[in-house]
Amino acid sequence: MALRKKLGEILISKNNILWGWERKFYSTEKKSILRSMIEKRIESRAMDYPIRGMIPVAKDVLKSKNLLIHGVSTLLNFFPIVSCKFCSEVYIGEEGHLIQTCCGFKRHGKKLVHEWTVGGLNDLLVPVEAFHLQHMFQNIVKHHERFDLERVPAVVELCWQAGADPYDEALLPRTPSSDGDFSAVDGIKSITNQDLRSVAKTTLNAWETLREGVQKLLLVYPAKVCKYCSEIHIGPSGHLARNCGVFKFQSWRGTHFWKKAEVDDLVPPKIVWRRRPQDPPVLLNEGRDFYGHAPAVIDLCTKAGIVVPTRYNCMMKIQGLARPVQFSE
Template sequence: MANWRHKMWRSLSSFQEASSYSTTSSRINKSKADDLRKIRPMILRRIENRAKDYPIKETVPVAEEILKARKIILSNVTVLLKLFPVLTCKFCSEVFVGKEGHLLQTCRSYIRRGNNRLHEWVPGSINDILVPVESYHLHNISQGVIRHQQRFDYDRVPAILELCCQAGAIHPEEILQYSKIHDNLQISDEDIMSLSAGDLKYVGATVVMAWEKVRAGLKKLLLVYPSKVCKRCKEVHVGPSGHKARLCGVFKYESWRGTHYWEKASVNDLAPEKVVWHRRPQDPVVLVDEGRSYYGQAPAIVSLCSHAGAIVPLKYACKMKPQGLSFPFTNSVPIHET
């Protein structure tokens, strides 16, 4: 009997403690919510005052240099693509600079449901060399967060142009017209075919220098202007806070569906280095899978410029293996003439 009373008393006391804890916790949460309502106007005021400091005058020349270098890259890469063929896989994002694709079993497409298959090559375009990265265009840096139902109310522009716009190099109302004019350059085929070998070498060297200028300038601007990237789907947002559009994992093969997981963006998020297999002079015409450890790799734009005769910077030499040994090629794979 005494044990039963003791158990009842202990359960009653624990229930009273839990109820008192819940009431105190609810009071604490209510007080915190009241405090947040009071300080919300102050937070919004600080955000608006911070926006008055932008754009910073010292960063305007850096953004202008990025725009000039980007224009040079787009025009000269268009010229090189008319003379040097670029292939891309039909099922994955693999790219190869050359007349014939390689035979490396690296196709990992979700459509074919295989991890190691041969690629099916089709002609590529400039978007395979320079990966397009877009973001929402903000009217000002202090505007509110873009909600999911507002995702169609804002224009999508290249992320580099949006960053330069916030840096003061482009007027916000002129960014769409700027993108249409500078991203659709027309160059006649007669001018391209009349280029000599020395001219091609100069064009390739100019592209490499402009590519390095763009990446160096983006590194400087990202230290001043906040930019976000999703950890899961690589969505980029140029601004102090990410948007609320639930676009992460919208494709069938992606495991996550919902809001983005934002983190600080880097240069490779705005200007990705698409690494491809690079064929060296000592390599066979068609790269085979058995010599994968012998062959070199390089960013697609660097590989394209090296085919034009440009001297590649030394920081890419460790991956490109210019003086490395080649795979002991056999006659099992036919050699195609170049």
């Protein structure tokens, strides 16, 4: 016993020596030196932005965003949409479907029938906002500073940091012309089918250009999204505003948990049920496994008679069955 006790004391003393050497290696003085080096590196990195080669991409994204808003606004004058009163479900048509996917008021129910109301532009193009920063590598936004900064659309902020001016008149849509450009005016009803298809085609091209451009910008410019809510921050690190609205994580005082943002976070596709020619006039809950889906903008453009890219065919189930096949005995 005495020998075992002696060996234990020797091992403890050696471990204390090692621990003391490690603590001396990570001294406060060395941490301050490392901190100054990191801060200097961040300041020097900010001088490399905006990247000149990405400025045309940012301008194309802003122009496509404006064309998309004008195009969807014009198409909504001819193709009505409905939205659920208690959830974010949207359906393009005069009457909603009967598919039971509503979660109810404040998510108190499951698999309920939707209660439909008249929808609008924000139901198809979901607004996503972020804090506007003077430059991308400025100090982290504190909680008490959340009301001092302006909130702008996240795509606009991304293009702003990339060197594009959102107030440039050259990026605004032009008046109607033969090349498909247009300007949406509320209440327009006197438009031919050919012009309507031209508007839908321009809107579809703007949607594709917008998403492709945002994808390119995210490869160069960092953006963050909260893991538990849809908060977006354009910058290398998220802000410290405690406004996360997920109730089960309130023990962290509403602090966001940031991860890398993707295209769908900045430009939500808003997937909706799509009615095909072989489907019944009103989509039923019994055939939900056979119906197709599509992004809301894509479905809206198909109502005008244009053909969408083939990569959406699998999601839309164009040649799929409308109901289960029943074999007679």
